[in-house]
Amino acid sequence: MLSTGNMQQVVKHSMAYGYIISQPFSFYVDSYPMLQNEVFQNAEMIVAYGEHNEAVRVLQDKLNFLSYYDKELDGEFGIFTEFALKKFQIEHNLSITGKADEETINTLVNDERRKYLDPLKDIDRTYYLGEQGEGIKVIQKALYYFGYYKGEIDGIFGPNTNKALMYYQQDNGLEVKQEINQQTVQTLQTESETVDNAIQPAQTEAANQEKKDVPAKSEEKVQVPTKDVAQTFNTSELIKSAKTHIGTSYVWGGTSPSGFDCSGYIQYVFRQFDVSLPRTVSDIWNMTKQVDQPSIGDFVFFETYKRGPSHMGIYLGNKQFIHVGVSTGVAISNLDSSYWSQRYLGAKRVVIQK
Missing domain, CATH: 3.90.1720.10 (endopeptidase domain like (from Nostoc punctiforme))
Known part of the structure; x- marks a missing residue:
């Protein structure tokens, strides 16, 4: 399930919200990474060979993003998906089952989160509307991950980035300004750490x-x-x-x-x-x-x-x-x-x- 509470928490002011709320579930599956995780976390199943559903498609998308899978995202758990998943399990010292069990899913989601959000730590300046740069790409990726930015990751602080940024600032009680400042960056980092803790499997x-x-x-x-x-x-x-x-x-x-x-x-x-x-x-x-x-x-x-x-x-x-x-x-x-x-x-x- 995707509870609308979760959805509104993540993209309640997203510029894409009005559009995606009217779309079929397949659109949502291709959407923001943090929302895709909802498929895994509530599937109440182990995704395995021979299955064909949206959870498999999400699995393929995440493996593709992490450079383990380079075939069509067709939702079919076949030999190529199994091979990619086993490779991921081997490189992360997991049980080599070829199945997307809970341990594998949590590790996969954590790796994806880090790839999107860890670069936030390297931003040490303020960016202003109209600027371009790698730091802006980092912010675009983070806003995309959390469900605010829908567009090309081009490193341009233009209208689309500004709109996503302003909605994020508003939702998190920040001063709404047309700039990427340290307060916004630090809030994104804090939120990413909260997500990291929330998706850890239970230990004892x-x-x-x-x-x-x-x-x-x-x-x-x-x-x-x-x-x-x-x-x-x-x-x-x-x-x-x-x-x-x-x-x-x-x-x-x-x-x-x-x-x-x-x-x-x-x-x-x-x-x-x-x-x-x-x-x-x-x-x-x-x-x-x-x-x-x-x-x-x-x-x-x-x-x-x-x-x-x-x-x-x-x-x-x-x-x-x-x-x-x-x-x-x-x-x-x-x-x-x-x-x-x-x-x-x-x-x-x-x-x-x-």
Whole structure:
């Protein structure tokens, strides 16, 4: 899934946002690297030989960028993709499986991030509108990575670069100026370090438990209601309604039975029972009430490709929840699976404020 919350966080003011939101998922797969990672982080599968899907296409694109794969980006996991992946695994001292398992994906995403963002460390001057240079190329690549710049990496500080830069400055609380200054560069570097930490695989069982017990604080901006009353919707009917959509395809930005994304599905199901929810995962997290253990109809939240809640589902009981995945569409998954258990943040409940 690509939660619209994640999308808006990354490209909410991108000059391309209005265009790409109306495009098919294939456009998104070819889009900004940080957004491509969402395919991997939420695929809930190991990409392997013989598969043909968008996750394979993203894999090929990243291997191509890192100079391991030079064939067509066709989404077909054939002999050339397997060879490129094994070469990558050999050079990074990984298990040589020829499969895009979690360890391989995290290493791949880290390598790509470093190639895009490490050169930021070498920028030691201010660039002004109209200038050209290698430093401007570095900034263009960083803005592209985070979803703000869509254009040729030409090293020219022209209108396109300026527009992307100004939107980035605005989104990050910086003074909006027609210059690439050290404050902007340092913010990009800090953000790149945050992304690097967020995509690291879990190291120990203790670390996983800590992640479960301590939800991310950076997302918490909306006050949770202090007083609540009984839910006004029928939980069993809500679950029954939610299950009628099993098999519905994932559609980026989708909010209807013709296709859902993660938060679009949640919002649609609850709207049928006159419960109004925000449009993004992070906002739903912020306006709901923490519970120690989920009950049927509660929300379960997960941390996927970045820090904080970025995926969610509706709890069904018996460790099961219903949600929307990129590869599965609307489907039922288990909280105890190896994939979801290490990403689980906690459960929250819709409350009605008096």
